[in-house]
Amino acid sequence: MKQTSSQLFQQARKVIPGGVNSPVRAFGSVGLEPLYIRRGRGSKIYDVEGREYIDYVCSWGPLILGHAHPRLVAALAEAAALGTSFGATTPIEPVFAELITSVYPSIQMVRMVNSGTEATMSAVRLARGFTGRAKLIKFEGCYHGHGDSFLIKAGSGVLTLGIPGSPGVTEGTARDTLVARFNDLESVKALLRASRGEVAALIVEPVMGNVGVIPPAEGFLAGLRELCSEEKVVLIFDEVITGFRVALGGAQELYGVRPDLTCLGKIIGGGLPVGAFGGRREIMEMLAPLGPVYQAGTLSGNPLALAMGYETVRILREEAVYDRLESLSAMLEEGFRQSFRKLSRSCRINRVGSMLSLFFTDREVGDFASAMSCDQGAFRDYFRRMLEQGIYLAPSAFEAVFVSAAHDEADIRRTVTAAESAARR
Numbered sequence: 080m081k082q083t084s085s086q087l088f089q090q091a092r093k094v095i096p097g098g099v100n101s102p103v104r105a106f107g108s109v110g111l112e113p114l115y116i117r118r119g120r121g122s123k124i125y126d127v128e129g130r131e132y133i134d135y136v137c138s139w140g141p142l143i144l145g146h147a148h149p150r151l152v153a154a155l156a157e158a159a160a161l162g163t164s165f166g167a168t169t170p171i172e173p174v175f176a177e178l179i180t181s182v183y184p185s186i187q188m189v190r191m192v193n194s195g196t197e198a199t200m201s202a203v204r205l206a207r208g209f210t211g212r213a214k215l216i217k218f219e220g221c222y223h224g225h226g227d228s229f230l231i232k233a234g235s236g237v238l239t240l241g242i243p244g245s246p247g248v249t250e251g252t253a254r255d256t257l258v259a260r261f262n263d264l265e266s267v268k269a270l271l272r273a274s275r276g277e278v279a280a281l282i283v284e285p286v287m288g289n290v291g292v293i294p295p296a297e298g299f300l301a302g303l304r305e306l307c308s309e310e311k312v313v314l315i316f317d318e319v320i321t322g323f324r325v326a327l328g329g330a331q332e333l334y335g336v337r338p339d340l341t342c343l344g345k346i347i348g349g350g351l352p353v354g355a356f357g358g359r360r361e362i363m364e365m366l367a368p369l370g371p372v373y374q375a376g377t378l379s380g381n382p383l384a385l386a387m388g389y390e391t392v393r394i395l396r397e398e399a400v401y402d403r404l405e406s407l408s409a410m411l412e413e414g415f416r417q418s419f420r421k422l423s424r425s426c427r428i429n430r431v432g433s434m435l436s437l438f439f440t441d442r443e444v445g446d447f448a449s450a451m452s453c454d455q456g457a458f459r460d461y462f463r464r465m466l467e468q469g470i471y472l473a474p475s476a477f478e479a480v481f482v483s484a485a486h487d488e489a490d491i492r493r494t495v496t497a498a499e500s501a502a503r504r
């Protein structure tokens with residue numbers, strides 16, 4: 080007899096903290112038990128009880144081509160048949176690295192790792208090693224993975240040092256992280272003035288994707304570029320979500336701003352564990368074994384993961400995926416807008432390409448504070464009503480909706496119909 084999601088969750092909770100291997104999967108903020116997913120194909124996922132959902136989580140971004148894409152499954156099988164890992168260099172590593180550097184002009188050299196967190200942690204250590212400075216500027220509400228330097232809350236005043244955002248993060252670590260406000264260049268200038276000559280790097284999600292989607296204001300990214308160049312601060316774009324998502328060349332292509340280092344993940348693994356960081360040659364050459372900044376990983380550059388990432392990027396380049404993603408995503412955005420307008424519900428939609436989010440508020444959402452002011456209870460009710468109709472949104476008001484190339488117009492129409500019903504109180 081097949082187990083239900085609830086039975087599996089009860090079993091999991093006994094041996095896995097919170098029953099999950101990553102907190103957001105626990106469905107805590109929507110007050111439900113998690114669904115256990117057995118399989119996916121194209122734009123659909125199927126839970127262990129056989130229910131079908133149109134999937135807008137897409138594994139939190141990686142599955143831009145949808146689930147079980149035939150060419151990806153074939154690439155994985157072919158690679159696996161040759162062996163899964165050797166702890167040695169394999170032919171696909173230089174090939175994949177060249178592919179990434181050909182798509183990202185700012186990336187002259189790249190190092191593969193196994194997650195977005197590893198990519199961002201390594202990029203910050205590299206920037207510190209390159210500049211000989213200690214401090215890091217990040218933005219309130221930007222998430223860069225669970226590295227200690229990033230789990231920091233903003234201090235009370237804009238010039239105060241960071242404070243630990245999680246038990247286990249030390250005061251010493253927190254002191255080296257300064258927190259600015261997204262879309263507020265003055266807050267960055269104030270931190271740079273107060274810590275002149277001490278800041279190694281500034282890391283930013285060029286489009287915020289972890290408090291919902293918040294696009295950069297006109298001139299914001301260019302302003303960061305100018306300030307970092309003036310102060311010789313390493314500008315790091317965390318494109319773990321936006322890389323290959325908002326454009327083939329990521330946000331740096333879309334907005335025309337060149338960072339010094341870029342962090343990638345998610346899509347470049349095609350659903351397998353991969354991260355990467357890369358950038359200016361003079362910085363990257365500081366990395367071991369060439370340079371003194373240590374960084375390593377048993378499974379970094381794993382041949383299976385790179386086979387999936389390589390095939391994913393090849394398909395993205397071959398097919399007019401981004402035109403299709405744009406038209407489907409625009410159709411979805413307009414459908415959501417119409418559904419709320421018909422019922423005069425206050426809901427703001429922010430969208431950049433095929434990532435978007437719904438904010439239950441009547442205010443513009445352009446920074447962390449305005450995102451936090453949204454009605455999370457309204458989102459929770461909306462999420463549940465959409466799920467009941469077979470629409471799988473992210474189980475958090477502060478995550479993005481992702482459209483994949485496997486979605487079609489029928490999926491969008493079905494989603495909009497469900498939205499019209501779910502928007503009713």
Ligand code: KE4
Nearest residue numbers: 101103139194195196222223224317319320
């Ligand atoms: P991972 O270590 O989870 O592969 O990547 C960390 C990371 C870094 N940078 C950005 C901009 C990210 O969004 C992430 C991870 N994203 C979350 C959800 N938005 C992953 C989901 C989860 O934590 O389970």
